[in-house]
Amino acid sequence: MASAVKRIGVLTSGGDSPGMNAAVRAVVRTAIYHGVDVIGIRRGWNGLINGDVFRMDANSVAHILNRGGTILYTARSEEFRSEQGQQKAVATCKLLGIEGIVAIGGDGTFRGCLALAKHGISVVGIPGTIDNDIGCSHYCIGYDTAANTAIEAIDRLRDTMQSHERCSVVEVMGHRAGNLALYVGIATGATAVLVPEHPWDFQTDVAERIRSARLAGRTHFMIIVAEGAFNDDEIMKNPGSANKVASMIKEELGIDPRVTVLGHIQRGGSPNARDRVTATRMGYWAVECLVNGMTNRVVCHQGGTICDMDMDEALAMPHTLNASEERVLEAVIGAEQS
Numbered sequence: 001m002a003s004a005v006k007r008i009g010v011l012t013s014g015g016d017s018p019g020m021n022a023a024v025r026a027v028v029r030t031a032i033y034h035g036v037d038v039i040g041i042r043r044g045w046n047g048l049i050n051g052d053v054f055r056m057d058a059n060s061v062a063h064i065l066n067r068g069g070t071i072l073y074t075a076r077s078e079e080f081r082s083e084q085g086q087q088k089a090v091a092t093c094k095l096l097g098i099e100g101i102v103a104i105g106g107d108g109t110f111r112g113c114l115a116l117a118k119h120g121i122s123v124v125g126i127p128g129t130i131d132n133d134i135g136c137s138h139y140c141i142g143y144d145t146a147a148n149t150a151i152e153a154i155d156r157l158r159d160t161m162q163s164h165e166r167c168s169v170v171e172v173m174g175h176r177a178g179n180l181a182l183y184v185g186i187a188t189g190a191t192a193v194l195v196p197e198h199p200w201d202f203q204t205d206v207a208e209r210i211r212s213a214r215l216a217g218r219t220h221f222m223i224i225v226a227e228g229a230f231n232d233d234e235i236m237k238n239p240g241s242a243n244k245v246a247s248m249i250k251e252e253l254g255i256d257p258r259v260t261v262l263g264h265i266q267r268g269g270s271p272n273a274r275d276r277v278t279a280t281r282m283g284y285w286a287v288e289c290l291v292n293g294m295t296n297r298v299v300c301h302q303g304g305t306i307c308d309m310d311m312d313e314a315l316a317m318p319h320t321l322n323a324s325e326e327r328v329l330e331a332v333i334g335a336e337q338s
């Protein structure tokens with residue numbers, strides 16, 4: 001069957017995540033397999049606005065499967081939020097004959113897709129964000145690699161904390177989502193984990209947990225704080241959640257915690273097996289959607305299967321924490337209190 005599109009563009013947008021390159025590679029190679037031309041769009045939506053594009057072939061994506069970051073560069077485009085910016089992007093598509101776009105990123109990226117779709121361009125989104133906060137997909141490209149990077153760093157911290165009998169407060173990324181913090185908290189045996197999705201109480205969820213751990217014989221404590229844990233607009237603008245929690249600990253318990261903000265380290269590095277394979281499967285699926293005449297789709301990972309969903313519906317799905325992981329954490333941390 002002939003492909004519904006003859007030429008497509010591919011871009012990465014928002015914060016980069018390990019595995020984005022693997023997804024780009026799969027998009028390019030699958031398109032070539034179907035005889036579809038691929039245009040690489042640099043710097044997210046800005047590239048489409050400014051015509052910052054280049055032809056891609058099988059060689060342009062050679063040796064990138066294992067590379068972190070994104071060879072297409074990425075950006076958060078202010079201009080694309082305006083009607084004028086979107087018109088410029090549409091003009092680039094028309095000029096170059098780009099009939100479909102595969103956009104790899106988070107929910108902001110998908111909202112950009114919808115804006116473009118209104119102008120008749122076919123769009124498919126692929127979830128790529130270390131925050132793992134896309135409601136329609138159980139998994140986003142980059143999450144597992146980022147979690148492993150954080151875990152490795154925290155294991156190292158634990159060695160020195162244990163030697164000095166200290167308390168560490170570690171801030172992990174995630175924007176307004178606590179998935180990464182929760183997952184990393186389970187994997188590192190944290191004393192307490194603070195996430196934005198649930199209101200938490202310093203006395204019960206931090207001070208008492210440290211006290212109980214001390215009474216149970218522990219002499220070092222690991223507090224994992226999601227960067228958005230305070231669910232506060234001001235703190236999101238001027239990050240400092242871990243510092244704030246550390247000050248509260250010092251004041252309440254009289255111990256002097258050390259703060260580590262893992263920051264952008266979590267976004268870099270070679271993607272692990274899970275991210276390479278998931279990204280490749282998602283990139284393939286996105287092109288299959290376009291080739292088969294579908295538009296406004298988000299590629300999703302649900303229960304181990306790759307599928308796709310209407311983009312409006314996908315964006316309306318709220319992001320939630322993994323409930324079973326929450327119960328596990330509560331039981332394992334809670335046991336220290338009993």
Ligand code: F6P
Pocket residue numbers: 015106129130131173174175176227267
């Ligand atoms: O969305 C990915 C993410 O790394 C968030 O976890 C974090 O809040 C944000 O991006 C940081 O953005 P920037 O790289 O622009 O500082």
